[in-house]
Structures are given as structure tokens and as C-alpha cells.
Amino acid sequence: MPKKAKELSALAVAKLKAEGRYAVGGVDGLHLRIAGGSRAWVLRVAVGTRLNDDGKPVVHRRDIGLGSYPEVSLAEAREKARELRKDVRAGVDPLEAKEAERRAKLEAKAEHDRRKTFQECAEVVIGQKADELRNARAIAQWQSTLETYAYPFLNDGRKIDELTRHDVAKALEPIWQTKRETASRLRGRIEAVFTYARNEDAYKGDNPASLTFVQHSLGKQKKDAKEKQPALPHKQMGAFMAALRQREGISARALEFAILTAARSGEVRGAKRDEIDFEAKTWTVPANRMKAKREHVVTLSAEAVKLLEALPRIVGTDLLFPAPRGGELSDMALTKTVRDMHEAETKADRPGWIDPKSGRVAVVHGFRSAFRDWYNDEGYKHGHTREAAEIALAHTVGSAVEQAYSRSDMRQARRAMMQDWAGYCAKPGASNVIAMSKQGAA
The missing domain is CATH 1.10.150.130 (Tyrosine recombinase, N-terminal domain)
Incomplete structure (x- = not known):
């Protein structure tokens, strides 16, 4: 058996001055370690005894700090040492237990910090x-x-x-x-x-x-069949278009083209250069991009053609209105243009681009409604027909029998109507009253 250390008195411990490690007795393995001006209590214990590959016992020794001397007295150090040795006899590794407690406290704090209202x-x-x-x-x-x-x-x-x-x-x-x-x-x-x-x-x-x-x-929210997309009154279209034409960027030009053609956002955003016949002043939208899944020929006003001719040719794409990073513009790009324009108006203490019926900001699809309202209030007075307006909007016209016998897409009539619409949109002011061209004009 290892020799037990002599049990030193408190006075004897106080007289220890030279650097070194001194067994103070009273509890096996309890030492006072002196290094420079530091004095500290250390308990050496053997934990985790196991057999090595040769079947011989291997003992792990731990030095456990018990505090500084004289802040921790000799009696206190011995009491702490006895408690730790009791834990060791019970199979507890004091250092591992201390580390586990520290980790648990840190995890509890982190969990507390994570828990928010x-x-x-x-x-x-x-x-x-x-x-x-x-x-x-x-x-x-x-x-x-x-x-x-x-x-x-x-x-x-x-x-x-x-x-x-x-x-x-x-x-x-x-x-x-x-x-x-x-x-x-x-x-x-x-x-x-x-x-x-x-x-x-x-x-x-x-x-x-x-x-x-x-x-x-x-459950799903019920849709109000009577609820319509927010749209500007057609009498504000001149002022809106004037503001729109002051804005730069491909999204603004796509929105302008959508308004001039009364087309849907997706039809415009997917428009390709080879769909345009500049000589005939038409835009042929393929069936796969149409809501009704039928090819649609759009007659282009002079303003719409001029807009297309001014568009830059982007290498690597045949899209007329490509997104800055390639591919089609998102629907939100056109929506954002309208919202930004509305915000600019409100910052200038003006009402903005609001649908007076709903009180909501106009949306891209609402410009098709503005075109239809223009026809209802103004277009018909100048010889334009309901059928031409409906075809311009790519709506189905007439019964199935009427559709079967109809072979005309009223292209010339629609050309005159779209030119009048473009002219109406080009006149700023509250009333937007303009002289209409005659139906059938080229």
C-alpha cells in the first residue's frame, strides 16, 4: 500500500514557501501546489480503472483543482477532497461530471435564449x-x-x-x-x-x-364572382402612359406594350421577335401562350410598332422583353412597375393610380378592363364594334354555331380600333378627348 502522507496542521501549511507540490495529509492525494506567487489546492485521484490489451489494469489519474489558498482553508480543502473521493468510489469521474454540468448549463442558457415569444x-x-x-x-x-x-x-x-x-x-x-x-x-x-x-x-x-x-x-377562401381586378378609369390612361413613358427599363416597356395591345401579361412577357411581322404590323401569339389555347393575331398600332423597333436586341435570346438575368420577366416585374409608379405619385402628394371602385392600386390585368371600358364609353361612338373589341381581348365571340360560320378575325376593323386606343392613351389630361380615326383606316 502507498505510504500515507503526514497530516499537516494549518500552521505548518502556512509556513510552506518554496515552489513545489506538498502532500498535506488528512485525505489521500490532497496537495498544496506552489508555483511563483500562486498557491492552490489539488486533489489527485485515480478513476476509470480498466484492462489494457495485455489484461493489465490501467488507471487514469486526475488532478482536480479545489481552489486557491488561503481563500480555501486547509479544513475546507480536506472537506472538498473527502466529498470528491466519495464520488470516485461511487464510480463518478469528477472532471467529467463537472464538464457535463458546464455543458448542461450552456445548453440550458442557449435553449432559454432560443425560446422567444x-x-x-x-x-x-x-x-x-x-x-x-x-x-x-x-x-x-x-x-x-x-x-x-x-x-x-x-x-x-x-x-x-x-x-x-x-x-x-x-x-x-x-x-x-x-x-x-x-x-x-x-x-x-x-x-x-x-x-x-x-x-x-x-x-x-x-x-x-x-x-x-x-x-x-x-377551408379555402370563397371567391366573389363579382370581384374584379383593380383598374384605372380609362380617362386617366393618358396621364398614366405619360408617366410610364418617363420610366426606363424593360419592365416599363413590356407594360407599355401590354397596354397598347390590351394583351395579358404572360402573352407579352413571352413575346418573341419572330412572332412580329413589322411589315403587316401584326403580332401572332402561339396557342400555347393563349388562355383559350388558340393562336391569336394582334393588330399593332403605329405606337406599338415604334416601341418594338426601339427595343435593344439582346444576344442569346429571342425574347422581346427578357429579364435582366435571362429568361422571361416575372409577372411581379410588371406589377412592381405599377406599384413603384403609384408610390412615386403618393410621395408627391397625388392620389396615385387607384381603382376608385375598390380603392386598390391598379394591377396589370386591370388595363384590359380600362380598354374595354374605353370601348363602352367612347369606341363604339366612332364605329368600332363590340365583336372587334372582344376579339382584340382574345375573348370567344358568339355561339358555337356563329363561331363555326365566322371566318373573319376583323383584322382591319381591329387595326383602326387599336390605333384609336393608342391615340387616346397618348393624350394626357383628365378628359383625354381626341379625334377618332375612321374605321378601316390602315
């Missing part, structure tokens, strides 16, 4: 959106809708990781069918907050505000 997460997302959108009105809408509809249900004292899709449904249910647009935007904003929380490990599992979950709980 819905509002705490929402405020971060709103801050990110403020940097992204730089639109005070849009940010205010984010804040307002969340405070009004989401916080009462989703910020009730629980952490965000305690919320479920049922809580999200409760927040949306009061307005899901009665204020459909607000509810739709609110759902998207709540979804963005949960997406942030998931990325920060503050929420686990699927996003409870996903459209699939919400529709499962609340």
Missing part, C-alpha cells in the same frame, strides 16, 4: 422587412395587422414553440372569409414570422401558418 420574432422580421422594402406604409401595415389580429391569439404569454396550427387558425378565422385579402396577407406575414423562428431554432416542425394547414382548418 411570437411578438419578439415578429419584431425582428418587421425590422428585416423595413430594410428590404424601405416603404413606411408597407411596414406600418405589417405592424398593424399583426397587432390587431395575430398578437391577441399568438402572443398570449406562451413562447412561440408552444403555438400550434390551431392557434394560427384562431387568429385568422374571424376575418378568413369576411376580409379575404387582409386575411391572406396576414397569413403570409404570420408564416414569415414562423419561418424566421424555425431558422433560429426557436420553433420545431412544419410551419403552422402554411396555406395547406390553414385551408385544412378553415
